[in-house]
Amino acid sequence: MPFIPHTPDETAAMLAVIGTASIENLFDEIPANLKVDGLPGVPAGLSEPAITRLMVERARRNVSSLCFLGAGAYEHHIPAAVWEIATRGEFYSAYTPYQAEASQGTLQLIYEYQSMLAGLTGLDVSNASLYDGATAFAEACLMAVRAARQSRSRRVLVPRFLNPVWRKVARSLLAGQNVELVELAASGGRTDLSALAAHEGEDYAALCISLPNFLGGLEAVDELTDWAHARGMLVIAACNPTALALLKPPGEWGSKGADIACGEGQPLGIPLSSGGPYFGFITCRQALVRQMPGRIVGGTLDVEGRPGFTLTLQAREQHIRRSKATSNICTNQGLMVTAATIYLSLLGSEGLRRVAAESHANTRALVSALTSIGGVSAPYSPYFHETVLTLPRPVAPVLQKLATAGILGGFDLSADYPELGHAVLVCATELRTAPDIEAYRQALANVLGVAVAA
Amino acid sequence: MPFIPHTPDETAAMLAVIGTASIENLFDEIPANLKVDGLPGVPAGLSEPAITRLMVERARRNVSSLCFLGAGAYEHHIPAAVWEIATRGEFYSAYTPYQAEASQGTLQLIYEYQSMLAGLTGLDVSNASLYDGATAFAEACLMAVRAARQSRSRRVLVPRFLNPVWRKVARSLLAGQNVELVELAASGGRTDLSALAAHEGEDYAALCISLPNFLGGLEAVDELTDWAHARGMLVIAACNPTALALLKPPGEWGSKGADIACGEGQPLGIPLSSGGPYFGFITCRQALVRQMPGRIVGGTLDVEGRPGFTLTLQAREQHIRRSKATSNICTNQGLMVTAATIYLSLLGSEGLRRVAAESHANTRALVSALTSIGGVSAPYSPYFHETVLTLPRPVAPVLQKLATAGILGGFDLSADYPELGHAVLVCATELRTAPDIEAYRQALANVLGVAVAA
Amino acid sequence: MREPLIFEQSRPGRRAPTHAPAVAAATDDLPAAFIRQTTAPLPEVSELQVVRHFTRLSQLNFSIDTHFYPLGSCTMKYNPRAANKLAMLPGYLDRHPLEPEGHSQGVLENLHDLQELLKAITGMSGVSLTPMAGAQGEFAGVAMIRAYHVSRGDTARTQIIVPDAAHGTNPATATMCGCDVVEIPTGPDGDVDVEALRQVVGPQTAGIMLTNPSTLGVFERQIGEIAAVVHGAGGLLYYDGANLNAILGRALPAAMGFDVVHINLHKTFSTPHGGGGPGSGVVAVTSRLEPFLPIPIVGQRNGGYAWLAESDRPQSIGRLSGFMGNAGILLRAYVYMRLLGAEGMRRVSGFATLNANYLMTLLAEAGFCVAYPRRRASHEFIISLKDIARETGVTAMDFAKALLDRGFHAPTTYFPLLVPECLLIEPTESEARQELDAFAQAMIDIRDLAIRDAAEVKRAPLTTPVRRLDDVRAAKQLDLTWQSRDPARHGHT
Amino acid sequence: MREPLIFEQSRPGRRAPTHAPAVAAATDDLPAAFIRQTTAPLPEVSELQVVRHFTRLSQLNFSIDTHFYPLGSCTMKYNPRAANKLAMLPGYLDRHPLEPEGHSQGVLENLHDLQELLKAITGMSGVSLTPMAGAQGEFAGVAMIRAYHVSRGDTARTQIIVPDAAHGTNPATATMCGCDVVEIPTGPDGDVDVEALRQVVGPQTAGIMLTNPSTLGVFERQIGEIAAVVHGAGGLLYYDGANLNAILGRALPAAMGFDVVHINLHKTFSTPHGGGGPGSGVVAVTSRLEPFLPIPIVGQRNGGYAWLAESDRPQSIGRLSGFMGNAGILLRAYVYMRLLGAEGMRRVSGFATLNANYLMTLLAEAGFCVAYPRRRASHEFIISLKDIARETGVTAMDFAKALLDRGFHAPTTYFPLLVPECLLIEPTESEARQELDAFAQAMIDIRDLAIRDAAEVKRAPLTTPVRRLDDVRAAKQLDLTWQSRDPARHGHT
């Protein structure tokens, strides 16, 4: 009887206390016509050894390749201590810290997390997480629409090279509230400043700026921020958090800084994990904090005057405000935040800078290795740790052949951005070595049928 | 600077407090001619990602086979909870519980372990572990020689089918103290009772009885125990702890029960782990407790009368008794005991019985599958969960071919027991399935060149 | 002893890189305008300091692994360690979500199996695993309901009906989906007021969101009638599966008349709560909503498993996550479901219900006021401390804090909102009778102490790392991040 | 709250097997006389109860991961989590020790590399990894010394010389090896009394066992002379490597004249102490002892790595373990050594020594009596509380307990035996200056309190799960196992 401690004697004694003869009787309020006797579609239970065997066998059926793919999820080294600590039962099996006095561990950790993310983005406050980067972006748009005092519009300007899946997710999430994303045209791998003119005089709640953008490109953050602010828009920064160890943080963009920053937290110690769980982060200027979605932890004092932490500003949330809440989010991605906080503590600012710099250096090395192959070129710069290569032929079959050779060669951009031609998005994090890069070069040359030096 | 927290400023300030200019100076008492500048044979340090890569690559170079090999180490299922809890920092990174008040977790756990092992073996008391089964056996011999009141001999009678490596280890460890192992002859896969006559009238400190013996065979434990006791010898039981869930425990052997039990704790939740760490257990009758080697935990009360635990009977040990100690053991196998205690708690007596019964049933199935192959026979019974097969040809090349087919086919007995012929020791724990057994049967038939039904 | 903030333990230079390539050289291709000039204010601490700090912090928490945690509506049952271990096998963990399908057959098969299991336990015909928590499942459900109506040209259906006892995510979700919320009252025995429902349905009705058993801990007996009323008015029924633990293997939401259900895998299927998440709010639907399911979905194609995406599901409400929801949580739930099997699932609901009714009986017999005394408890039940509060001034919150001192996490307090001074108590099936007896005794002890010495109860908690915290101060004097410039600001000295 | 024994939480029938094959049928081939009639008295508890019990128990411990742990002679430095994780990769963990060599090249290569690293740091020419703790390494060493003499026909050499400050395992080991122990005194500055040594050496001398730096926390400056005296008399020198952390990468035992050395990998190389073990006491020897090394050893053969066993090493003292020592511990040490590298190793000894000298200076300046004030501390040092004890009655043990209340594990107390009321303090290199400052302050606070109110210090500890335990009762009224028949016997009611 997995996970149920009752002995037959205990069950009998408990039923006697209740005053009924069987467990079945306890379900006597369910109308008879609704009751089922069993679950025909569910197989019999497995023992732990049997499920272990099954899961191990299926894990073996997954093939893992040498990864040069990013496109929103990045293979960074995760120090062993991160998950050995994050999966401690006291973090792993606790609920949202509703009883603050019995949850100071989680609460202090979230407070530290909020401080780190606010610091990384150069803004004042952070929440305790959202589901992932894509939903964080959508929530940022909703927040901006609520917060934009100078605008009555429900439209947000987004760059063409914002992560295309995030844009899809945002469309799913924003449709109900009629919030609309309007695309800003691009050229040369980034937002085209001259295209701004076309939006002059229109009312937008916010402008989103992505750094790096989906192509790895560095947008003209200062110019864009100032342009938007000058027109009464808020500025939403969508950032890779690793990049912010090296790149100018949203809070310092332009003359006043971005108003909201959001992004995918996965690079901060979260395993790639076949797709999730990751976490979304969102930070903002102090003035916007009451529009923030999700949990927020604050410091306070106890009755003896000792410092402690508690969930705060709950009047924004669904359990208090119900249909008027800033968001419907309740459960967030707490354990991922635990891991990220440990990760950031282990690395420190210096360590995170190093990861960013090494990843960037490796991607540069990759670019120079692959563009040494005839017909391969890297059209866009500057970029950060991920960029576009154009190939002499359609990308999909090339990636497929590389996969057979054990190389995950990048993200095929042709469906989302046909205007880029045979374009593939590549990335080499700090985990890629010179031999790895050389292996890619050889394999690509092979696939393209070009001879290169060994 | 891995694992060293000092900033340059702190180092300088600390040196100033000490009143010296450099760390080098702190070594000024080492004669100059003894000092070295560096360690030429040691390569430069690796980053965590680099050592991860190295260890993962080398782990891949190990091949793991379908295991039908026991011979003293058994592949049982280990519930996931065992090691997730055992590696918690508070267990993992604590020292021997010298400061009892700051070590009640470890102490209570050891007390529970002692209770479990005493219960499993049917004896009164247990220590907190020895290094492994082999050294536990050697310590049991030393203990018996010290404790045997009616004997002045330093000789212990051991059955021919006691684990041959244990006998080797015991010889290494006992040689210095001139304790001698005298072999009892065997026939039919177990100790030959009629061979006892040859030892009649000789003085031995103890008789060792192994259950099951190295061949998996069940010795005549009652007759042997009574024979030895009648002649003033102590009885040392050498047991597989899993077997004791099903088989009569040493404390109930013969009319008075064995005096000391020892064995290899690995089957109790310890991974095979390429050879270790495992742990040795030793239990005994209450009267012998002052001859016990190693740590022992006892219950007591604190100044407020609350129950608590502490190391006790330390006057037996090296740190108090020095050259007169019962053993030189200091560090034992604490973390393995932690795992074993969690394992035994998760299984309970019913669960351990099931593991034993399923392992035995699988070995019976294996025997019947393999002896369906012409020329293969199973000469000895009764056995428990491991037994001997005789093959029509020398064993070593057969095992080698099986290994190529991914099957670890058993232990070649011909070097240790040439009288058994082409004999291989096989075992199928609860983890082996019917398809596994069939795979072995097909592979063996193949290797032997015998046709069998698919 | 207070555990200092990790920032307070920081010293610049502690983690000075030894083997780092020059960062400057690595980034000499980046224009200066893009370079960060300030150091990110992350702590500089040693690995030991990090391990020690977070290990100590963890010990300040109550959790299932350390305490009985009868938090109503949250299903704080044992989280099997095997599920964690198996979901973290490198073969699942170390793979990019965009690995080609041919390289992903193992994980896809697990997810596909999970979809099938979820169909079996709900009676539904289609499943999407992508929602990342209950609230996102609700979003998916209401968005599908809306899309369904719109696809039929019925654009006027914008009202979502919710009972007053509903969880806050229900109305909040309706708003997120652009719907208006219509609240209906609960009758005296905890059932929805069907008459009131009849009054509000109409051509503007998109649907109704129900939890069954409801958040009041009782089974909604008139569910058949409710379904008839709503369906009759052209609306659809949404099942908030947060309480599925109560009826697992005993009744199917589809048979009750629901069109869409979300399941909190982090409740019924025992994936960890992780101090706030991640969870999973998978959705299952009847065939008429299938075309609208969020993507990706795992299907079969060319003899293998494949992702079904935009081109396969043109009417889908779209994507809700960057990749594949909380995949690792899905794997944990799958392991747990396979461990249980069909019989184990029925045992879950059976013993969860046994435990709730037993504990309710103990408390009722001890004189506590059960909210719905004429009803069976489902897997949870409510007591109201209104009388005690009136007589002694000791409130539900005081009971909650006093329980902490006795080694129990508190039940859910002040939810649902309609029962005054309430505790919503959910023991779950994985707790032993001894634990329930001890909890009941603690409740009695606190009540007796309240009568004898109310002030003493109001002092609780006394044994926790901090005592009662000033929530008003927290919300007024906002202190949301550590400010290196002024470490004394928050009393962190 | 006391955590009940796991047995007290047991209820027969809790874990009744659901899918078990009939045990009787499975064992119907076994004669009845062999069958156990009594149930083994193991607890019957749920998985949650087990997890909760042992999680709670763990929280009752002090450990490196939670507390500063300056236990002298034990080198309680940070145990890197990477070492644990990498040693537990399935490719190492899930393999039978008797897998053929061809299937074991990965693990063999690691062990071979480790042997080479150990040669490099000791200056020795042969290594065996099999000893499972320091004491077993000592056994191997003394047994090799004996075997060496005997192999030369010199059977009379049966005396082992140890300084009075030696660790208890040294004389105990000599006895295990059938040798007699001759103790020599320590001079006033902590060095061995070389004159006394000269008196005792002779044709009966097998060898001497030394720790350098000694257990007194000072470097043995006359080691050259000692080696000359012992070697001159025909004896060999044994190096107890428990204190190797102090000189790692700064001096080689071989160069000091030692013939054999054991190293506690669980000290210098940071493998976990696990609440008492497992450890590893690898041995390294000069060439003349190589033939006697315990087996197995990893060698190279036919282009691969191979086990060297009896036939390769006919003069070996034999096997000391059933398979390959504590292989998993060896892997952890290997990972740590590779993380450090040559420079990291020197930094280890440098900062361990810096921390010890700094803390010694702080305490000396605060007025504590340092045992060897004219000496440099090695990686550890001794203070004597004799004066305070005389003046206030507060002993070293009282200080130890009072430190627990202040969040520090106590240093080693009353060892070495020759310094009265001593604390042997080893901070290790992995502790930050702030930790040392806080520890020194705690010592000062306790001392001040002892002067003001000795009784208050003697009440300590007050904050631990139990207060001072009655050791005499423990040894007199032996309570070594739980007796189901009489649960009240030990106060466990």
Ligand SMILES: Cc1ncc(COP(=O)(O)O)c(C=O)c1O
């Ligand atoms: C009844 C009910 N509905 C919905 C939810 C929301 O689920 P989640 O927190 O996973 O978003 C909860 C959980 O708190 C709940 O209890």
Ligand SMILES: Cc1ncc(COP(=O)(O)O)c(C=O)c1O
């Ligand atoms: C100086 C010294 N020698 C020998 C030993 C014995 O080592 P082990 O405990 O590993 O057997 C120790 C450890 O306690 C020690 O400190």
